[in-house]
Amino acid sequence: NAGVMQNPRHLVRRRGQEARLRCSPMKGHSHVYWYRQLPEEGLKFMVYLQKENIIDESGMPKERFSAEFPKEGPSILRIQQVVRGDSAAYFCASKQGGQNYNEQFFGPGTRLTVL
Amino acid sequence: GDSVTQMEGPVTLSEEAFLTINCTYTATGYPSLFWYVQYPGEGLQLLLKATKADDKGSNKGFEATYRKETTSFHLEKGSVQVSDSAVYFCALGTSGGSNYKLTFGKGTLLTVNP
Numbered sequence: 001n002a003g004v005m006q007n008p009r010h011l012v013r014r015r016g017q018e019a020r021l022r023c024s025p026m027k028g029h030s031h032v033y034w035y036r037q038l039p040e041e042g043l044k045f046m047v048y049l050q051k052e053n054i055i056d057e058s059g060m061p062k063e064r065f066s067a068e069f070p071k072e073g074p075s076i077l078r079i080q081q082v083v084r085g086d087s088a089a090y091f092c093a094s095k096q097g098g099q100n101y102n103e104q105f106f107g108p109g110t111r112l113t114v115l
Numbered sequence: 116g117d118s119v120t121q122m123e124g125p126v127t128l129s130e131e132a133f134l135t136i137n138c139t140y141t142a143t144g145y146p147s148l149f150w151y152v153q154y155p156g157e158g159l160q161l162l163l164k165a166t167k168a169d170d171k172g173s174n175k176g177f178e179a180t181y182r183k184e185t186t187s188f189h190l191e192k193g194s195v196q197v198s199d200s201a202v203y204f205c206a207l208g209t210s211g212g213s214n215y216k217l218t219f220g221k222g223t224l225l226t227v228n229p
Contacts, residue, residue: 004158035219042119042204042219043159056214091158104217106151106158 002027004094004107012113019079019086021110025094031055032075033104034067037089049075082114117142121205121220128195128227136190136223138179138205146207148172148181148188149217153202162190162203195227 005024013019025032030051035043045059049069060067064082069075079086089111093104122137140146147166151159163172168183177192188205205220 006158033217040221042221043217045216045218048214048216056211056216093159102215103161106160108156108158 004092004105006090006092006107006110008110009108010111010113012115013082014115015083016081019082019112019114021077021079021090021092021112023075023077023092023094023107025075025092026105029094029096029105031095031097031102032069033093033095034075034077035091035093037091037109039088043091046077079112082112084114087112087114117146117207117209117218119205119207119218119220121203122223123221124202125224125226128225130197130227130229131194132227134190134192134195134199134225136203136205136225138188138190138220140186140188140205140207142186142207142209142218144209146209148179149206149208150177150179150188150190151204151206151219153204153222155201159204195225197227197229200225200227 007022032049034046037043047060047067048056052071064080066078089109091109093106095102095104118141120139149164150162152162153159163174165172165181171180179188179190202222202224204222206217208217
């Protein structure tokens with residue numbers, strides 16, 4: 001009965017490197033959200049994915065950020081050429097269904113530090 | 116756009132004290148309202164919710180009432196425990212297109228001392 005799993009829990013990168021954050025949703029959940037929490041801020045929506053589809057990416061920065069949720073395997077949030085301003089906690093949440101409200105279950109987050 | 120403003124922390128209370136964490140919102144349409152709690156090192160957990168005006172959400176001794184006239188959803192508990200120490204997030208949820216989106220406040224850190 002595992003919950004949402006994220007790895008790594010902590011990630012340190014130097015400026016210009018790539019960061020790959022993984023999220024395994026709860027069993028039976030086919031919808032995944034990614035949120036970013038900057039220091040002293042609330043969680044901000046980034047992207048919403050269903051298996052093999054991006055449903056809403058209106059919260060994603062236009063450059064360097066991408067997300068996928070393949071048919072098999074975890075969802076991946078990829079940040080290319082990281083900068084110090086990318087340092088934040090990145091949370092993944094999963095839910096069962098689509099448009100109507102279903103509770104989102106959150107993972108423990110990945111804390112990214114860019115040196 | 117949608118936004119949530121909640122009481123800034125940190126809030127420090129003694130055990131058995133009364134807790135209020137204020138939350139107000141701005142939204143188009145008729146959002147649902149939520150309180151999430153985040154214990155150290157863990158992800159956010161849904162604490163309670165209310166889906167329409169005058170609804171009261173409650174769980175584990177916590178309560179919040181959806182007040183449309185004041186656009187508020189204040190969290191209250193009559194007698195806090197040390198185990199309630201956590202960060203509390205107020206959030207609103209709205210449907211838009213094919214997405215149901217949550218908008219969060221900044222969070223309020225609560226510390227309860229024995």
